[in-house]
Amino acid sequence: MPTPYTTLISAPELARLSAPFIVDCSHDLAQPDAGRQAYAQAHIPGAIFLHLDDDLSAPKTGRNGRHPLPDPDAFAALLGRLGLHQHQQVVAYDRSGGSFAVRLWWMLRWLGHDAVAVLDGGWAGWAAAGGAREIAPPSVRAPGDFIRSPARVGAVSADKVLDNLRNAQHLVLDARAPERYAGEVEPIDPVGGHIPGAKNRFFQTNLQPDGTFKSREQLREEYTALLEDWDPRDVIHHCGSGVTGCHNVLAMMHAGMDGSLLYPGSWSEWCADPQRPVATGRTPGET
Template sequence: MLISPASLHSHLGDAKYRIIDCRFALNDPEYGRLAYLQGHIPGAVYADLNKDLSAPVIPGKTGRHPLPEVHKFLGWLQQAGITSEDTVVAYDDGPGAYASRLWWLLKWLGHDDVRILDGGLKAWRAAGYDLSTEPAAPKQVDAYEATPDDRLLVTAEELHSKLNDASVNILDARAAPRFAGEMEPIDPVAGHIPNAICAPFEENLTPEGVFKPEEELRRRFANYYAHGKAWEVICYCGSGVTACHNIFSAHLAGYPMPKLYPGSWSEWITDPNRPIAVGNE
């Protein structure tokens, strides 16, 4: 599930490896594409969170990053030169938040071999490896054919029905102040989904920005999977992106993949009939 800079470097030019640059900034949507043009891992194709990994926002109905329409996402995979047999390596600036979104989308389609570059471009640079300004020339491939596995996600309605289910743990990947409703820099309403647990995605990482060892991650997620406490784990965040980081980390630790609520907080608050909570409870 993870790949080191050294291992990825050894596979540059390997026809079975497809490298995807997922850099993005919520406060500057053009940042990732411009950064890609200024320098990227050789052979990498750019994936734009808003344009390639999400569907258009429907104001008042969807969250900020709805799941992409399947046929359009399959078309993007073909344009990127990806086949179902390829090893796909996703990276971003380092934390893996945007790379984990692509990882989840491919898992949703049943793609077997998807990896995240541990430490992202920051680790690649620290290892002394070169960047390229040459646009990638994806190989010509047939249409990518796959059917999404919607068992990996829950809708707002399904989540609403589970709020008081003691066999379900709902994990919020946002930072504690946003969870508590003490601040909300992005969405118009502050707070969290009732009975959710604050589980910031940054806690999956070491101070150096790489993923913690699997045994540490296993200890982190152990309580959420404890026998008799929770048979189902659901992850959300602000818009369904950083929640994928928790899903990836839990799975990396050896647990079954949690489900994703893709609309997340930004969709939840579009319906005033859905309850909200503030504070740390």
């Protein structure tokens, strides 16, 4: 069996794969139907579409964040019905620098599946490389044998993050844009600011101007400087709703800095409880 791709895969590498399970995760927070519409206009041959709100999230309660994780067994069963097999290579892509594809990447690792990677450069990279495209959805597949196995990634609750304010056992990294982290603007959630003590690492900082990820070496240098003396396994990532925080998890893993954690509820869950503290202002040294 060939060595699986576990973080990123390039367009030429994807084109050479035999029978990958490809998923279009395109989305737009401001226009929830935009991803599905883009998929209908053109997608990578054989790709299925999974919607962030409908397929990759559970129902919202008003207290569990904007994109709560679905039940893991139910999600594993869905993937099996869609034709996924054990050990099959999964490739997730979007049209936004991987910012939504990383959600599926993390979730599959959460379900114990190692062979999952994000298409580096996404749809634009695929098109630039001359990749084929199709309009019609793929034919219905026979169910696969995918089942859930022990998680390859860790998740923490709001209570764990709250405890960390007292015991300082973890470094919290916020993947949102600096102005949202600082509480200067908040276009989505009802409260601006960040979790006290959290550092800001805007997820788009992981990318080069062409939308592909920076090299392993550059990512490792940047995260090593950011973490200072922290062990990668003691890092908790979050963002607005547990989606782009996965971008930083992937970037660290791609750089060989494995074991960091995700707070899936993220800021949207944190700020839903007025008893949880809020900080404002930028990380020292930012402008």
